[in-house]
Amino acid sequence: MPQATPVAAMPQPPSAADALPGDWRPIPDDELMVMTLAGGKRVVVRLASRYAPEHVDNVRRLALAHWWDATTIYRVQDNWVTQWGGAPTDDDRKPMPAGIAERPAAEFDVSEGFHPAQTLSATDAYSGASGITADGWAIATARGGEGKAWLTHCYATVGVARDALPDTGSGGELFVAIGGSARRLDRNYTIVGRVIEGMAALSGLPRSEAAMGVYATARERLGIVSVRLASDLPAAERPHYQHRAADNPRFAAMIASRVSPRPPTVGLGGIDVCDVPLATRHTPTP
Amino acid sequence: MPQATPVAAMPQPPSAADALPGDWRPIPDDELMVMTLAGGKRVVVRLASRYAPEHVDNVRRLALAHWWDATTIYRVQDNWVTQWGGAPTDDDRKPMPAGIAERPAAEFDVSEGFHPAQTLSATDAYSGASGITADGWAIATARGGEGKAWLTHCYATVGVARDALPDTGSGGELFVAIGGSARRLDRNYTIVGRVIEGMAALSGLPRSEAAMGVYATARERLGIVSVRLASDLPAAERPHYQHRAADNPRFAAMIASRVSPRPPTVGLGGIDVCDVPLATRHTPTP
Numbered sequence: 001m002p003q004a005t006p007v008a009a010m011p012q013p014p015s016a017a018d019a020l021p022g023d024w025r026p027i028p029d030d031e032l033m034v035m036t037l038a039g040g041k042r043v044v045v046r047l048a049s050r051y052a053p054e055h056v057d058n059v060r061r062l063a064l065a066h067w068w069d070a071t072t073i074y075r076v077q078d079n080w081v082t083q084w085g086g087a088p089t090d091d092d093r094k095p096m097p098a099g100i101a102e103r104p105a106a107e108f109d110v111s112e113g114f115h116p117a118q119t120l121s122a123t124d125a126y127s128g129a130s131g132i133t134a135d136g137w138a139i140a141t142a143r144g145g146e147g148k149a150w151l152t153h154c155y156a157t158v159g160v161a162r163d164a165l166p167d168t169g170s171g172g173e174l175f176v177a178i179g180g181s182a183r184r185l186d187r188n189y190t191i192v193g194r195v196i197e198g199m200a201a202l203s204g205l206p207r208s209e210a211a212m213g214v215y216a217t218a219r220e221r222l223g224i225v226s227v228r229l230a231s232d233l234p235a236a237e238r239p240h241y242q243h244r245a246a247d248n249p250r251f252a253a254m255i256a257s258r259v260s261p262r263p264p265t266v267g268l269g270g271i272d273v274c275d276v277p278l279a280t281r282h283t284p285t286p
Numbered sequence: 287m288p289q290a291t292p293v294a295a296m297p298q299p300p301s302a303a304d305a306l307p308g309d310w311r312p313i314p315d316d317e318l319m320v321m322t323l324a325g326g327k328r329v330v331v332r333l334a335s336r337y338a339p340e341h342v343d344n345v346r347r348l349a350l351a352h353w354w355d356a357t358t359i360y361r362v363q364d365n366w367v368t369q370w371g372g373a374p375t376d377d378d379r380k381p382m383p384a385g386i387a388e389r390p391a392a393e394f395d396v397s398e399g400f401h402p403a404q405t406l407s408a409t410d411a412y413s414g415a416s417g418i419t420a421d422g423w424a425i426a427t428a429r430g431g432e433g434k435a436w437l438t439h440c441y442a443t444v445g446v447a448r449d450a451l452p453d454t455g456s457g458g459e460l461f462v463a464i465g466g467s468a469r470r471l472d473r474n475y476t477i478v479g480r481v482i483e484g485m486a487a488l489s490g491l492p493r494s495e496a497a498m499g500v501y502a503t504a505r506e507r508l509g510i511v512s513v514r515l516a517s518d519l520p521a522a523e524r525p526h527y528q529h530r531a532a533d534n535p536r537f538a539a540m541i542a543s544r545v546s547p548r549p550p551t552v553g554l555g556g557i558d559v560c561d562v563p564l565a566t567r568h569t570p571t572p
Contacts, residue, residue, distance in 0.1 A: 076490070078485060078486040078489055078490065079441050079442070079485070079489070108552070120411065122409075122410075122411040122412075123408075123409070123411065124408075124410050124411050124556075124558065125406065125408040125409065125410050125554075125556035125557055125558040125559075125561075126408075126554040126555075126556055126557075126558065127554065142554075142555070143555055154466060155365050155465060155466025155467075156365070156466075165550040165551070166550065177466070179441060179466075180440060180441025180442075180463070180465075180466065180467070180560055180561070181441075181466070181467070181558055181560060181561050183554070183558065183561070184544070184554065184557070184561065186554055187552040187554065188551055188552050199364060199365070200364040200492075200493035200495070203364055203365070203493065204362070204364065204490065204491060204492045204493045205490060206486075206490045207486035207489065207490045209486070258470070264451040264452065265451070265474055266394070266473040266474050268411075268412040268413065268428075268469070268470065268472055268473065269412075269428070269429055270410075270411035270412055271411055271412075271470070272410065272411040272412065272467055272469065273411075274466055274467060275411075275466070275467050275469070275470065
């Protein structure tokens with residue numbers, strides 16, 4: 001909370017909203033994408049392989065081919081997105097490695113429908129209902145029971161850049177939401193993941209004032225040293241992550257504590273699906 | 287929209303959603319706060335004097351006393367706020383000039399109630415209804431007809447930092463929302479304005495990983511050269527701004543065009559109050 005004086009963290013007794021050890025579930029190594037930026041900062045993306053299998057398959061193939069190495073972050077548009085990959089113009093677009101579907105079918109909606117482990121009591125302007133899946137993704141469905149469901153473009157969500165519809169994007173160029181809201185991209189772009197480490201390295205970059213936030217000069221671009229699947233890294237360099245599962249009463253209690261904070265804080269009777277903390281952590285050493 | 291290839295802007299015929307000349311209304315010079323940062327970047331804040339008169343009165347007095355000159359931006363917390371002013375610790379807090387109410391009454395809610403010019407058709411998780419006031423501010427009201435109304439903590443909203451409740455903050459330390467959502471601050475902090483120019487100078491700063499995002503070293507802080515009311519600047523340096531009024535059918539048509547975009551873009555049937563564009567522009571030279 002914005003406060004003039006930082007308050008030292010007080011030790012707190014365990015609460016009903018705290019995760020139990022078994023609530024932490026491993027994220028498979030091939031669902032972690034590790035980016036190393038010029039200057040050495042590391043960004044880790046959790047891939048949404050269940051929800052966008054074709055695009056995530058492309059993303060994995062591109063990482064295994066080291067295709068993003070020596071590409072750049074070439075776009076930072078304020079209150080919108082940071083974008084990276086291939087190249088910002090058709091003229092110098094990098095050829096795709098073999099096996100990539102250059103125009104996979106749209107995965108704007110998810111095939112499994114709306115089955116969150118936690119459904120939020122208050123809806124939002126962009127959906128009929130929203131919630132958190134058991135495996136820790138924000139999901140929404142349409143008003144009027146149309147049945148379609150989709151992952152939501154929350155802060156730190158990674159999506160597939162594309163040309164005008166009906167293009168769906170190959171996955172070679174990706175963006176991450178860095179602004180107040182990118183929810184109006186829901187159902188129009190394919191989400192392939194979420195930044196779980198190093199988000200500040202993507203959100204804290206200088207904004208470009210050029211058209212669409214594309215850096216006007218090569219000097220402004222930030223180099224990408226490498227992008228790897230964790231499963232493709234030497235064991236010693238491989239990060240191991242767990243996510244907090246949402247299919248348990250502790251997670252429900254955590255949401256409730258945010259919907260109804262302790263007085264004197266005034267609660268608003270709801271929480272936006274993008275404001276529910278989706279925790280991850282390094283796998284503890286046994 | 288995230289696209290691989292920026293598309294050149296095509297000339298468009300006027301639409302029912304375009305503002306007419308009379309929809310642009312002047313923002314008084316004493317409702318504009320002009321910040322000059324080290325390095326020369328300028329930030330302009332539109333002050334919410336109608337909605338938080340006591341706190342804005344403090345802010346004006348502080349600007350007229352040149353109180354913020356040589357203070358710093360000392361906190362940048364990712365997905366949350368950039369904060370500046372006095373000083374981050376009680377030890378070296380700058381004394382207030384005469385005439386400042388150090389603990390004005392809370393102005394978390396606004397006295398005039400919920401009377402937007404445009405009420406949004408779809409609600410959000412934090413309110414019973416929301417909309418845009420005639421003079422261009424995002425406003426919300428509670429569920430269940432409690433009657434209270436408040437300005438919403440959207441991206442670029444400037445609020446008053448404070449210690450723990452019941453402190454309300456003097457206005458000497460201010461924050462601006464730079465993240466995915468700060469709506470959970472609604473009704474708990476006083477909003478005094480909105481950044482209308484130079485937001486990227488506040489949002490594109492390096493994030494601090496220290497507690498609460500307070501820069502750990504003096505070297506990280508960004509100096510504030512000066513903060514002035516536009517009305518206190520020499521005429522030649524004074525910016526002149528207009529805001530787009532919302533009490534007209536053009537504004538309603540603009541909202542409608544965003545709620546229901548043209549196919550093939552898929553519309554979501556609603557728009558969040560924080561995603562409604564609140565346009566301002568430099569006053570055209572006659």
